[in-house]
Amino acid sequence: MRADRDAGSWRDCDETILVWIACLDRLKITGMPIREMLRHARLRAEGDHAGTEQRALPERYCGRGRAHLADPRASLVVLDAKIGSYAATEQGTQNHGHANGNPAGARRPRA
Known part of the structure; x- marks a missing residue:
């Protein structure tokens, strides 16, 4: 699969090439x-008779891809919890003793 060049020497990609590039990004x-x-591209070019091998190749890497994506997701969960903890601490510090309009540590006037 080749992209032709236009008059300005820019690659002229049709939709099928753009779909293939997106597929390669996913495989990456x-x-x-x-x-x-x-190898996957060669099998793809051979057509449907290479189906089993063509399917098996990305299957081998799919689990790795899932693990690769799970690691950042787990990190984001931890970071979200940490950010929430910081926000709660910050909110508590800002409101400590100020809920009734008195500065922190000040006594309320007797009634």
Whole structure:
């Protein structure tokens, strides 16, 4: 699959090439090496008769991709909890003793 060049020497990609580039980006996220992406491209070019092998190749890397994505998600959960903790501490510090209009540590007037 090749992208032609227009008069200004820019690549002229049709929709099928853009879809293939998006597929390669997804394979990259799984950690698939370029040599395996090239193999996948060759199998794709062979057509439907290469289906089993064509399916098996990305399947091998799919689990790695899931693990790769799960790690940042877990980190974000921890960071969100930490941010919430900081916000609660900050809110408590700002409101400590000020809820009734008295400065922190000041006594309320007797009635």
